[in-house]
Amino acid sequence: MRIDVFSIFPDYLTPLDLSLIGKARRTGLLDLTVHDLRDFTHDRHRTVDDAPAGGGAGMVMKPEPWAEALETLAQGEARPTLLVPSPSGKPFTQAMARELARQDWLAFACGRYEGIDERVYEHAATLMPVQPFSLGDYVLNGGEVAVLAVVEAVARLIPGVIGNAESLVEESHEDGLLEYPVYTKPAVWQDREVPPVLMSGHHAQIDRWRRDERLRRTARRRPDLIGVLDPEGTDKNDRAVLLDEGWEPAGSRFQPVTDPVAD
Numbered sequence: 001m002r003i004d005v006f007s008i009f010p011d012y013l014t015p016l017d018l019s020l021i022g023k024a025r026r027t028g029l030l031d032l033t034v035h036d037l038r039d040f041t042h043d044r045h046r047t048v049d050d051a052p053a054g055g056g057a058g059m060v061m062k063p064e065p066w067a068e069a070l071e072t073l074a075q076g077e078a079r080p081t082l083l084v085p086s087p088s089g090k091p092f093t094q095a096m097a098r099e100l101a102r103q104d105w106l107a108f109a110c111g112r113y114e115g116i117d118e119r120v121y122e123h124a125a126t127l128m129p130v131q132p133f134s135l136g137d138y139v140l141n142g143g144e145v146a147v148l149a150v151v152e153a154v155a156r157l158i159p160g161v162i163g164n165a166e167s168l169v170e171e172s173h174e175d176g177l178l179e180y181p182v183y184t185k186p187a188v189w190q191d192r193e194v195p196p197v198l199m200s201g202h203h204a205q206i207d208r209w210r211r212d213e214r215l216r217r218t219a220r221r222r223p224d225l226i227g228v229l230d231p232e233g234t235d236k237n238d239r240a241v242l243l244d245e246g247w248e249p250a251g252s253r254f255q256p257v258t259d260p261v262a263d
């Protein structure tokens with residue numbers, strides 16, 4: 001996969017030299033280039049920002065350097081999908097990571113300050129698909145940290161980037177549930193034991209225990225995920241655990257158990 005990242009702080013992206021992503025770059029699985037947006041300015045101060053039209057706080061990224069930078073991606077036949085980190089983008093999910101991992105070419109435009117002049121999005125959309133995305137409902141100082149997160153989430157799904165492909169299947173969010181708790185040796189540590197079923201060697205019981213823990217943990221930490229679970233994909237045991245956590249099937253959804261109305 002080819003990835004191009006544009007930023008006024010290219011050094012912010014140096015963690016992409018490390019660990020499995022760094023290795024994927026060195027072995028050629030990932031062809032990732034970080035570009036300095038200021039290389040697409042032509043004034044002595046390499047200016048990338050200006051005052052907001054209409055007034056207000058902060059500065060806005062100027063359209064000209066962005067247009068020139070993004071036009072370099074539209075020279076040949078092939079086009080990348082342009083991902084723009086922004087707190088007003090579509091929430092980034094594992095499903096999006098899976099979708100992006102199938103593409104040949106991604107580009108990222110890291111905004112800073114109060115954001116990028118809106119006309120850049122319109123211009124870019126005439127050249128390539130554009131997808132603003134958000135990491136979550138909070139505000140970062142710029143898009144670089146969001147790009148680190150998305151590149152890691154996507155690149156680890158490219159075949160060959162992670163040695164143990166099996167570990168990709170049993171993960172939080174792969175099937176709408178959070179991951180089960182994990183333990184290692186020693187069997188007893190500071191008077192706390194590893195749940196005995198995990199030491200039993202009984203694989204069916206271990207699988208069942210793990211599934212129960214995933215359901216309980218998801219119900220407690222992320223009730224929104226239980227609310228979109230399809231009862232069709234659950235068995236009797238699942239439904240008993242969910243009932244214990246206060247959820248009952250209602251048609252094609254689960255809903256919080258409704259107390260019978262007292263009269």
Ligand code: ADE
Nearest residue numbers: 085086087134135140146
């Ligand atoms: N840039 C600033 N805040 C952001 C967020 N929450 N997600 C993605 N990019 C951002």
